[in-house]
Amino acid sequence: MDASTxxxxxxxxxxxxxxxxxxxxxxxxALLGRETRPHHDLDVIVRVSDVPKALELLQLASFVxxxxxxxxxxxxxxxxxxxxDFHTVTFRSDGTAVHRMDNGNDWVFPADAFTGVGTVDGARxxxxxxxxxxxxxxxxxxxxxxxxxxMELLQQAFGVELPPLLLRPSxxxxxxAG
Numbered sequence: 001m002d003a004s005t006x007x008x009x010x011x012x013x014x015x016x017x018x019x020x021x022x023x024x025x026x027x028x029x030a031l032l033g034r035e036t037r038p039h040h041d042l043d044v045i046v047r048v049s050d051v052p053k054a055l056e057l058l059q060l061a062s063f064v065x066x067x068x069x070x071x072x073x074x075x076x077x078x079x080x081x082x083x084x085d086f087h088t089v090t091f092r093s094d095g096t097a098v099h100r101m102d103n104g105n106d107w108v109f110p111a112d113a114f115t116g117v118g119t120v121d122g123a124r125x126x127x128x129x130x131x132x133x134x135x136x137x138x139x140x141x142x143x144x145x146x147x148x149x150x151m152e153l154l155q156q157a158f159g160v161e162l163p164p165l166l167l168r169p170s171x172x173x174x175x176x177a178g
Contacts, residue, residue, distance in 0.1 A: 001026075001039050001040065001041060001042050001082050001083070003035055003120050003121035004121050005042075005082055006022075006026055006042050006120045006121065007120050007121040007122075007123045007125075009042060009082075009084065010022070010044075010120070010123070010125055011123070012057065012061075013044075013046070013054060013057065016053060016054075016057050017050075017053070018046055018047075018050045018053055018054055018057075019046065019047065019050070019126065020044050020045070020046055020125075020126065021044065021045040021046075021114050021116070021126045021127055021128055022042070022043065022044060022045075022116075022118070022120070022125055022126070022127035022128070023043040023044065023045050023087060023127070023128050023133075023136070024039075024041075024042075024043030024085070025037065025039045025043070025146070025150065026039055026042050026043065026120065026127075027043060027116070027118070027127040027128050027133060028133055028150045028153065028154060029118075029120070030116075030118025030119060030120050030125050030127045031116055031118040031127055031129075031130055031133070031154070031157070031158070032118070032153055032154075032157055033118060033119050036149075036150075036153060037146060037149070037150075040083065041075070041082075041083035041084065041085050042082075042083070042084050042085065043085045043087065044084060044085070044086055044087070045086075045087050045088070045089055045099075045114075045128070046086060046088055046089075047088065047089060047090065047091065048071050048072070048088040048089065048090050049090075050088075051070060051071040051086070051088055054086070055070070055076075058076055058084065061078065062078055062079050063076040063077065063078050063082075063084065064076065064077060066083065068086070069102060071088055072087075072088055072099070072100040072101070072102070073085075073086065073087050073088070073099075073100075073101070073102060074086050087099055088100075089109065094111065095111030096108055096109060096110060096111050097109040097111075097113065097114065107139075109128075109132065110132070112129060112131075112132075113128055113129055113131075113132040114126065114128065114129070114132075115129050116128050116129040116130065116132070116133075130154045130157070130158040130160050131158075131160055133150075133154060134151060134154060134160050134161075134162060134163070134166065137150070137151060137166060138163045138165050138166055143165065143166055147166070148166065148167075148168040151166045152168070
């Protein structure tokens with residue numbers, strides 16, 4: 001998914017009164033202010049209460065549900081292959097937000113998780129903070145090369161501390177090989 005498509009989709013959702021926070025690869029690139037790698041999808045966080053309106057809007061643009069469980073986490077796909085990966089939250093009065101995961105457990109975002117601001121294709125976008133991106137990437141799956149690189153870029157740009165799971169495995173010292 002290219003930057004102009006991301007900008008257009010975010011603008012469409014926001015014009016419909018749906019606040020959007022970028023997550024994942026585009027969320028990281030937005031924080032960095034530049035596209036650092038190709039992205040096959042756009043991860044977004046929206047309020048659970050906005051899901052019906054988002055579905056209605058995107059179905060008019062020929063997006064269909066490809067997988068997942070509405071209203072908590074689902075993927076919409078367009079005929080051209082664009083994918084929107086939705087993760088929804090319910091905000092509490094203290095500013096924290098709760099995401100219901102597929103396993104039925106709740107992931108609680110701290111209030112400052114939604115303070116990230118970045119740019120995509122010259123447009124200002126809201127996104128998860130760098131610290132929250134690290135926290136999310138350290139849970140639930142084994143990181144791959146792109147994850148290590150994304151985390152290193154966040155560390156360089158924002159000084160975030162990376163947990164051991166998100167540190168690139170070091171190569172064994174071959175000079176000591178017998």
